[in-house]
Amino acid sequence: MKNSTRMQSVSFTRMDRGTVEDYALLDELAKPYIAGTGERVLAYLEQLKGGGFPGYRVDRYEHSLQTATRAFRAGEGEEFVVASLLHDLGDDLAPENHSELGASVLRPYVARHTYWMVLQHGLFQGYYYFGMTGEDPNARDRHRGHPAYDMTVRFCADYDQLSFDPDYDTLGIDHFVAMVERLFEREPWGEQTTREWPME
Numbered sequence: 001m002k003n004s005t006r007m008q009s010v011s012f013t014r015m016d017r018g019t020v021e022d023y024a025l026l027d028e029l030a031k032p033y034i035a036g037t038g039e040r041v042l043a044y045l046e047q048l049k050g051g052g053f054p055g056y057r058v059d060r061y062e063h064s065l066q067t068a069t070r071a072f073r074a075g076e077g078e079e080f081v082v083a084s085l086l087h088d089l090g091d092d093l094a095p096e097n098h099s100e101l102g103a104s105v106l107r108p109y110v111a112r113h114t115y116w117m118v119l120q121h122g123l124f125q126g127y128y129y130f131g132m133t134g135e136d137p138n139a140r141d142r143h144r145g146h147p148a149y150d151m152t153v154r155f156c157a158d159y160d161q162l163s164f165d166p167d168y169d170t171l172g173i174d175h176f177v178a179m180v181e182r183l184f185e186r187e188p189w190g191e192q193t194t195r196e197w198p199m200e
């Protein structure tokens with residue numbers, strides 16, 4: 001019988017029969033699993049190649065890289081650049097509310113304003129096209145005065161809404177891998193998340 005941690009498992013078949021030892025074991029086994037989040041996120045991002053909403057001139061993988069490239073070249077901080085890379089992570093699994101999915105993946109690892117920016121980017125992006133689809137392009141105005149309002153406007157104006165260009169000189173994923181790894185190596189729910197920012 002293999003003696004690896006992968007083979008270890010709890011004694012219970014229903015959670016209310018678990019012991020203190022069982023839950024201590026699960027906690028131990030969860031640590032390396034949680035530490036692999038960045039790697040899994042990068043692998044998932046690769047799946048956006050050739051995918052995402054159809055009809056655009058670049059796929060969502062290219063769009064993600066291009067958004068991050070523009071943010072990087074504009075001198076945004078590393079957390080902002082990684083958020084730019086991952087902001088559309090939810091497109092395939094949550095096409096009706098993709099902003100929420102990407103924001104939730106980032107939430108334990110980023111400052112509250114970065115989380116809010118990704119959470120609201122879909123609404124703010126609407127400024128550029130809601131007028132053509134019968135929605136209110138100024139819907140973002142309801143958040144005016146929020147401390148992350150301006151950075152979310154900037155994210156959409158300067159990076160996200162521009163990044164559907166097949167001719168742009170987009171950097172490859174290799175440029176961003178170490179940044180993603182560093183972000184997900186942070187202590188989840190650590191000091192980066194504790195600053196007081198309004199969440200609504």
Ligand SMILES: [Fe+2]
Binds near residue numbers: 087088098099121122
């Ligand atoms: Fe988006």
Ligand SMILES: [Fe+2]
Binds near residue numbers: 063067087088160
């Ligand atoms: Fe986007």
